[in-house]
Amino acid sequence: MTEPAGNPRERYRAQVRDEVKRHAWEQIATAGVTALSLNAIAKEMGMSGPALYRYFAGRDELITALIRDAYRSLADAVRAAHAAGTTPVALAAVIREWALSDPQRYLLIYGTPVPGYHAPDDVTAISDEILTVLLEVCAGEPDEQPKTPFDLVLGMSRGWAGALPASSPTVHRALAFWTRLQGVLSLELAGHLAPLGFDPGLLLAEEVAEL
Amino acid sequence: MTEPAGNPRERYRAQVRDEVKRHAWEQIATAGVTALSLNAIAKEMGMSGPALYRYFAGRDELITALIRDAYRSLADAVRAAHAAGTTPVALAAVIREWALSDPQRYLLIYGTPVPGYHAPDDVTAISDEILTVLLEVCAGEPDEQPKTPFDLVLGMSRGWAGALPASSPTVHRALAFWTRLQGVLSLELAGHLAPLGFDPGLLLAEEVAEL
DNA sequence: CGCGGTAGTTAGAAGCTCTAACTCTTGCGA
DNA sequence: TCGCAAGAGTTAGAGCTTCTAACTACCGCG
Numbered sequence: 001m002t003e004p005a006g007n008p009r010e011r012y013r014a015q016v017r018d019e020v021k022r023h024a025w026e027q028i029a030t031a032g033v034t035a036l037s038l039n040a041i042a043k044e045m046g047m048s049g050p051a052l053y054r055y056f057a058g059r060d061e062l063i064t065a066l067i068r069d070a071y072r073s074l075a076d077a078v079r080a081a082h083a084a085g086t087t088p089v090a091l092a093a094v095i096r097e098w099a100l101s102d103p104q105r106y107l108l109i110y111g112t113p114v115p116g117y118h119a120p121d122d123v124t125a126i127s128d129e130i131l132t133v134l135l136e137v138c139a140g141e142p143d144e145q146p147k148t149p150f151d152l153v154l155g156m157s158r159g160w161a162g163a164l165p166a167s168s169p170t171v172h173r174a175l176a177f178w179t180r181l182q183g184v185l186s187l188e189l190a191g192h193l194a195p196l197g198f199d200p201g202l203l204l205a206e207e208v209a210e211l
Numbered sequence: 212m213t214e215p216a217g218n219p220r221e222r223y224r225a226q227v228r229d230e231v232k233r234h235a236w237e238q239i240a241t242a243g244v245t246a247l248s249l250n251a252i253a254k255e256m257g258m259s260g261p262a263l264y265r266y267f268a269g270r271d272e273l274i275t276a277l278i279r280d281a282y283r284s285l286a287d288a289v290r291a292a293h294a295a296g297t298t299p300v301a302l303a304a305v306i307r308e309w310a311l312s313d314p315q316r317y318l319l320i321y322g323t324p325v326p327g328y329h330a331p332d333d334v335t336a337i338s339d340e341i342l343t344v345l346l347e348v349c350a351g352e353p354d355e356q357p358k359t360p361f362d363l364v365l366g367m368s369r370g371w372a373g374a375l376p377a378s379s380p381t382v383h384r385a386l387a388f389w390t391r392l393q394g395v396l397s398l399e400l401a402g403h404l405a406p407l408g409f410d411p412g413l414l415l416a417e418e419v420a421e422l
Numbered sequence: 423c424g425c426g427g428t429a430g431t432t433a434g435a436a437g438c439t440c441t442a443a444c445t446c447t448t449g450c451g452a
Numbered sequence: 453t454c455g456c457a458a459g460a461g462t463t464a465g466a467g468c469t470t471c472t473a474a475c476t477a478c479c480g481c482g
Contacts (some may be wrong), residue, residue: 112322115243149419159408183394197370206361
């Protein structure tokens, strides 16, 4: 993934960490996070058990690293689409493709959270990065006035929405974009849409187009 | 929960199964599904380990039973709201309250699925029941004509949508209701909305009202 | 009143995470 | 170039998990 070079020891370390993560992603893709086993990874890599604790403090740290990589990957996909100039509908399709290409990776981020888990700051920073791009893609006229009650609430908000240079309707659109996207994706990836027998991509496109 | 009586043996059996499930819900509510431990439940109930295997074939069967109960509970809440006469906005609020009252119960149904898991038929039947109520709540004029491209696709669909007596726009509305609801709820319950500092209930109301 | 089925027990296999203590190798500084 | 500290990897083992097997003891139906 990255090779910051430096000491040969450091380089080797980074290499092993990457290989561990590669095997971890394989396991996750086939059996989900719960089935992720440090022991099994070690065995696959030809070393036994506790050796991996040199590279990851424990299962949780490995998962945290995987979550970070997943966020990074999504953020990169979103940024690339934005840089190439995209519409909300196209961006939604890009994100959906990203999610479908590895459902467990999506679910690692947006699926059931572990009760005790708190994302470290660098991870929430990536999350903010994604939301910022969303906001730019959803931007409308510069002097757009609030239209709905929720727009007004957003305008008076002291949180994320209030601190932004975007107009309330823009924030509202970005939020709706995000929740509608997650709605279709989470149901589709959890298999709740499949028995209904239609293409979720079509519903998603329409949902996002109506913004 | 239910008491079908019959043999005193049967009655005792049902009683124990219910107590096991009660303890299981407690564990799940505080630490999530992954932390659910038959051993710990047995200890809490004053009996040791493998005794529970008389009542549940294994961890998976217990979880399946919990999922069934969760679905049943949601279906009951939805039916009750419908019977009392409800609007989509009010129904969305009811479902949100249901989810917030026990987030892990919601996530057990709509959160990250276990890769190998396939819901038994009786569970999918309850799921259909919920969708049917949704459809009735979202029903419009009887002879409503398709309005969007997706409506047309829905009208020609051979799956769930095509086999229903509802008009395409009604099916479309029900689907959008469902995905928008899940979008807000899944993000909110996973904690992705909290740092943004606004009331998700307001966004949900607006999203559903715009149908 | 007796016998069958069922509840519960303990023992134990196989798996997991993670700690502790030990060995061996590697690469940096003198 | 040599020596030594740091780090990689090992095995042993504690403590947890699910789940099987074998055994005992009791409950209640005929």
